[in-house]
Amino acid sequence: xxxxxxxxxxxxxxxxxxxxxxxxxxxxxxxxxxxxxxxxxxxxxxxxxxxxxxxxxxxxxxxxxxxxxxxxxxxxxxxxxxxxxxxxxxxxxxxxxxxxxxxxxxxxxxxxxxxxxxxxxxxxxxxxxxxxxxxxxxxxxxxxxxxxxxxxxxxxxxxxxxxxxxxxxxxxxxxxxxxxxxxxxxxxxxxxxxxxxxxxxxxxxxxxxxxxxxxxxxxxxxxxxxxxxxxxxxxxxxxxxxxxxxxxxxxxxxxxxxxxxxxxxxxxxxxxxxxxxxxxxxxxxxxxxxxxxxxxxxxxxxxxxxxxxxxxxxxxxxxxxxxxxxxxxxxxxxxxxxxxxxxxxxxxxxxxxxxxxxxxxxxxxxxxxxxxx
Numbered sequence: 181x182x183x184x185x186x187x188x189x190x191x192x193x194x195x196x197x198x199x200x201x202x203x204x205x206x207x208x209x210x211x212x213x214x215x216x217x218x219x220x221x222x223x224x225x226x227x228x229x230x231x232x233x234x235x236x237x238x239x240x241x242x243x244x245x246x247x248x249x250x251x252x253x254x255x256x257x258x259x260x261x262x263x264x265x266x267x268x269x270x271x272x273x274x275x276x277x278x279x280x281x282x283x284x285x286x287x288x289x290x291x292x293x294x295x296x297x298x299x300x301x302x303x304x305x306x307x308x309x310x311x312x313x314x315x316x317x318x319x320x321x322x323x324x325x326x327x328x329x330x331x332x333x334x335x336x337x338x339x340x341x342x343x344x345x346x347x348x349x350x351x352x353x354x355x356x357x358x359x360x361x362x363x364x365x366x367x368x369x370x371x372x373x374x375x376x377x378x379x380x381x382x383x384x385x386x387x388x389x390x391x392x393x394x395x396x397x398x399x400x401x402x403x404x405x406x407x408x409x410x411x412x413x414x415x416x417x418x419x420x421x422x423x424x425x426x427x428x429x430x431x432x433x434x435x436x437x438x439x440x441x442x443x444x445x446x447x448x449x450x451x452x453x454x455x456x457x458x459x460x461x462x463x464x465x466x467x468x469x470x471x472x473x474x475x476x477x478x479x480x481x482x483x484x485x486x487x488x489x490x491x492x493x494x495x496x497x498x499x500x501x502x503x504x505x506x507x508x509x510x511x512x513x514x515x516x517x518x519x520x521x522x523x524x525x526x527x528x529x530x531x532x533x534x535x536x537x538x539x540x541x542x543x544x545x546x547x548x549x550x551x552x553x
Contacts, residue, residue: 228246242343350426
């Protein structure tokens with residue numbers, strides 16, 4: 181299909197501010213069926229490529245959840261068949277599959293595609309960025325999603341926030357990190373802008389799909405890796421080879437996964453099906469965050485008490501160097517890329533508003549109450 185001019189995108193896709201909300205006022209799902217809804221509507225069959233393996237039942241499961249909800253809310257007339265990573269397209273080429281029309285939709289992380297546009301990273305998570313609540317607030321009520329959709333329009337795609345992991349951990353290391361010097365020469369799997377910053381700190385960075393990480397650790401191709409957090413990381417078995425587990429995951433403090441949909445496929449949907457898909461993604465955001473918050477604490481306990489994992493905090497010199505390198509990168513990229521600057525300026529202003537608020541009331545509560553147990 182012909183590429184769309186960015187500014188024509190919002191009009192073409194028929195998206196208003198109300199459609200961008202997390203959950204509309206019509207009910208808990210965001211979709212309210214008409215009184216005479218008997219499932220009438222065209223039969224639609226889509227294929228969706230995921231960047232994640234089925235073993236990650238929360239993250240990959242979000243795509244399955246969207247498929248099931250869409251079918252349920254259309255009496256089975258809108259069907260989305262979900263394919264795991266590498267079944268149709270490689271894990272890190274989902275966006276290419278959507279862009280080419282190989283699949284109608286993809287479930288992935290925006291930051292895997294910073295080679296297409298570095299600004300896409302803001303749709304996932306960036307170093308020292310927003311937590312999951314703040315990220316969703318910026319995307320839906322701070323203008324972030326509209327800006328990112330303007331970029332996606334250049335690739336013939338519309339995007340939907342469709343899953344939140346909460347604050348991620350800082351990853352698995354074969355040996356302890358005593359300070360900044362211990363990072364230099366380390367080989368680490370880490371994607372997105374976090375990988376760019378780690379590279380500036382002397383790390384040799386690799387980007388691998390989830391299913392490829394353990395074999396790379398096992399054969400010694402990498403010395404360290406990050407993924408999501410205790411629940412997923414335990415499943416993937418990283419602790420067996422790299423027993424030193426670090427926090428915080430400063431490069432992904434609130435990752436949001438994305439449903440990418442080809443604009444031709446989106447525009448061919450009846451309005452009711454479009455609303456159903458929006459609502460299913462909104463529900464997936466709530467479901468994934470709630471499940472990770474429920475599953476990560478017992479998983480971390482198992483890792484430490486049963487698996488022999490040693491939990492560490494990143495040294496202060498690593499955090500300070502990463503903070504400075506991150507801010508330098510943002511400013512350099514903003515000066516070189518107008519699209520990046522537009523998104524960055526919005527995100528930066530939003531962060532400046534919400535961080536002081538969270539550092540007050542919420543942090544005061546957390547600092548007092550959380551250590552009590």
